[in-house]
Amino acid sequence: xxxxxxxxxxxxxxxxxxxxxxxxxxxxxxxxxxxxxxxxxxxxxxxxxxxxxxxxxxxxxxxxxxxxxxxxxxxxxxxxxxxxxxxxxxxxxxxxxxxxxxxxxxxxxxxxxxxxxxxxxxxxxxxxxxxxxxxxxxxxxxxxxxxxxxxxxxxxxxxxxxxxxxxxxxxxxxxxx
Amino acid sequence: xxxxxxxxxxxxxxxxxxxxxxxxxxxxxxxxxxxxxxxxxxxxxxxxxxxxxxxxxxxxxxxxxxxxxxxxxxxxxxxxxxxxxxxxxxxxxxxxxxxxxxxxxxxxxxxxxxxxxxxxxxxxxxxxxxxxxxxxxxxxxxxxxxxxxxxxxxxxxxxxxxxxxxxxxxxxxxxxxxxxxxxxxxxxxxxxxxxxxxxxxxxxxxxxxxxxxxxxxxxxxxxxxxxxxxxxxxxxxxxxxxxxxxxxxxxxxxxxxxxxxxxxxxxxxxxxxxxxxxxxxxxxxxxxxxxxxxxxxxxxxxxxxxxxxxxxxxxxxxxxxxxxxxxxxxxxxxxxxxxxxxxxxxxxxxxxxxxxxxxxxxxxxxxxxxxxxxxxxxxxxxxxxxxxxxxxxxxxxxxxxxxxxxxxxxxxxxxxxxxxxxxxxxxxxxxxxxxxxxxxxxxxxxxxxxxxxxxxxxx
Numbered sequence: 001x002x003x004x005x006x007x008x009x010x011x012x013x014x015x016x017x018x019x020x021x022x023x024x025x026x027x028x029x030x031x032x033x034x035x036x037x038x039x040x041x042x043x044x045x046x047x048x049x050x051x052x053x054x055x056x057x058x059x060x061x062x063x064x065x066x067x068x069x070x071x072x073x074x075x076x077x078x079x080x081x082x083x084x085x086x087x088x089x090x091x092x093x094x095x096x097x098x099x100x101x102x103x104x105x106x107x108x109x110x111x112x113x114x115x116x117x118x119x120x121x122x123x124x125x126x127x128x129x130x131x132x133x134x135x136x137x138x139x140x141x142x143x144x145x146x147x148x149x150x151x152x153x154x155x156x157x158x159x160x161x162x163x164x165x166x167x168x169x170x171x172x173x174x175x176x177x
Numbered sequence: 178x179x180x181x182x183x184x185x186x187x188x189x190x191x192x193x194x195x196x197x198x199x200x201x202x203x204x205x206x207x208x209x210x211x212x213x214x215x216x217x218x219x220x221x222x223x224x225x226x227x228x229x230x231x232x233x234x235x236x237x238x239x240x241x242x243x244x245x246x247x248x249x250x251x252x253x254x255x256x257x258x259x260x261x262x263x264x265x266x267x268x269x270x271x272x273x274x275x276x277x278x279x280x281x282x283x284x285x286x287x288x289x290x291x292x293x294x295x296x297x298x299x300x301x302x303x304x305x306x307x308x309x310x311x312x313x314x315x316x317x318x319x320x321x322x323x324x325x326x327x328x329x330x331x332x333x334x335x336x337x338x339x340x341x342x343x344x345x346x347x348x349x350x351x352x353x354x355x356x357x358x359x360x361x362x363x364x365x366x367x368x369x370x371x372x373x374x375x376x377x378x379x380x381x382x383x384x385x386x387x388x389x390x391x392x393x394x395x396x397x398x399x400x401x402x403x404x405x406x407x408x409x410x411x412x413x414x415x416x417x418x419x420x421x422x423x424x425x426x427x428x429x430x431x432x433x434x435x436x437x438x439x440x441x442x443x444x445x446x447x448x449x450x451x452x453x454x455x456x457x458x459x460x461x462x463x464x465x466x467x468x469x470x471x472x473x474x475x476x477x478x479x480x481x482x483x484x485x486x487x488x489x490x491x492x493x494x495x496x497x498x499x500x501x502x503x504x505x506x507x508x509x510x511x512x513x514x515x516x517x518x519x520x521x522x523x524x525x526x527x528x529x530x531x532x533x534x535x536x537x538x539x540x541x542x543x544x545x546x547x548x549x550x551x552x553x554x555x556x557x558x559x560x561x562x563x564x565x566x567x568x569x570x571x572x573x574x575x576x577x578x579x580x581x582x583x584x585x586x587x588x589x590x591x592x593x594x595x596x597x598x599x600x601x602x603x604x605x606x607x608x609x610x611x612x613x614x615x616x617x618x619x620x621x622x623x624x625x626x627x628x629x630x631x632x633x634x635x636x
Contacts, residue, residue, distance in 0.1 A: 007207075014189070015189065016189060017189050018189030018190045018191070018192060019189075019192035019193075019196050019197065019200055020190065020192055020193050020196045021189070022196075022200070023192075023193075023195075023196035023199050023200060024196075026203070027199070034203065034206065035203050036202075036203040036204070036205075036206035036207040036210065037203075037207055038207040038208070038210045038211040038214070039211075040211050040214050040215075041207070041210055041211070041214065
């Protein structure tokens with residue numbers, strides 16, 4: 001997993017709970033990197049899971065909630081650092097672009113990045129986004145999705161989330177009004 | 178933010194010194210890692226650029242090498258092409274000259290007093306030499322076509338004209354073989370842009386074949402059809418059909434191969450090199466057309482030259498030069514100065530067959546009057562030497578002394594006498610040549626070609 005996810009998480013933790021909390025959480029995780037993350041590096045995704053778990057123990061907030069919050073934070077950061085991908089009218093247009101366009105561009109710069117696959121079905125007001133990854137970060141995807149809808153400000157809602165046994169997660173969206 | 182609890186928006190607590198120190202350490206390590214990554218990438222970039230530059234230079238060198246090789250090959254091809262054209266020209270001349278010598282000498286020998294045996298022998302020599310010349314011409318023509326040295330020169334042409342010329346050329350051989358030549362439905366219409374000489378050669382080969390493979394008493398017919406297309410272009414078909422021996426359907430594919438004749442046995446009935454149809458096909462290719470054949474054993478043959486998509490040539494294509502305009506868009510006009518009515522009729526008919534229009538003057542004075550009125554109308558003057566009033570020689574002298582358009586006209590004598598003295602008188606009076614009477618059409622054609630056609634082509 002690319003370092004940018006780790007650095008963003010570290011920044012979020014420091015900004016929300018303070019440096020002492022971050023220091024404690026990183027200290028609690030027995031990691032090869034020792035918690036020293038650079039955005040251009042690559043680290044094992046299990047380290048991220050371990051950090052989130054340690055954070056959850058320290059703050060008392062359940063892991064899924066933490067991950068969703070982090071997903072939202074990540075999306076807002078992406079909107080700041082990569083505005084070109086957000087230059088569309090409607091969240092459906094953005095979501096439809098992730099797999100075919102956005103991740104393609106990211107892969108050009110970071111060929112070794114293993115990016116999650118997003119398939120979609122679009123039908124007028126109705127949209128279904130299917131998340132597939134070898135990593136169990138469906139909650140992160142949900143957080144990213146919620147923040148996306150908020151970013152575009154259209155009257156689109158996440159109506160349903162379906163977790164399939166084979167690891168696929170389907171988010172059902174609908175436009176109201 | 179999301180629906181979860183306890184994520185406060187308040188300011189986080191101050192950091193402890195120990196935590197700050199540890200974070201500083203982590204930041205330093207992360208920075209080092211980032212710097213190492215940067216250095217690695219820079220180094221990779223440098224290597225990639227060096228490899229790219231090296232490839233580029235190699236590619237450039239290869240392009241230069243290939244270009245030089247191509248240039249050399251092109252020069253070689255051009256050299257070979259020139260050598261080939263020179264060879265064809267030289268060999269053609271070198272081979273034809275002694276053959277013409279043999280033929281000429283044999284013909285002269287035939288005019289000396291000979292007994293019956295000697296005459297027969299001379300005829301044999303003439304026959305063999307003619308055949309050899311025919312074979313040589315066929316081979317040279319075939320080689321020339323194969324080598325791509327023949328470049329068609331399209332010009333406005335009445336489609337019927339080359340067909341008629343080909344028929345005329347074949348008239349003598351057809352007569353000797355007892356085969357009747359006929360012309361059928363020569364479609365008229367606006368001229369098309371095509372190389373008339375190539376069409377004439379092609380039709381000539383087809384007619385020669387028709388005559389060769391048709392027994393005495395048979396018939397060969399030439400016709401021309403024209404089909405106007407919706408896009409304004411024309412499709413023209415020249416057809417030569419005969420009542421001869423025909424070609425077995427199974428062999429129709431091979432007849433266009435060079436050196437193939439249907440009867441390939443050692444005692445061949447029909448002489449020749451077997452090149453006529455190979456040449457015809459080569460000519461058809463040059464003209465952008467194709468040859469079709471229908472035939473069956475014992476049922477005669479029909480060959481068609483089909484050329485599609487020909488441009489019509491309007492009279493507006495001609496240049497502003499009056500003489501050129503006349504030459505390109507209409508038949509040449511020949512002034513025939515002849516006092517004998519029968520001779521005039523014969524001349525008119527022959528000239529028409531050769532694609533010319535005849536105008537007549539019965540006396541030398543009439544001729545001069547017509548020329549004074551407008552000499553540029555005429556392409557040639559055929560002058561009978563024996564005229565009432567001023568004779569042909571005097572008329573010619575006055576023509577030569579006249580205005581430039583008149584003085585430059587070719588004048589050819591029509592004369593019964595071809596002794597050296599007669600030739601001398603003709604030349605002295607300013608004539609350009611002579612045709613012996615009784616006039617034979619091939620002599621007349623040669624005269625037209627020499628004094629009219631080639632002048633037009635040159636000018």
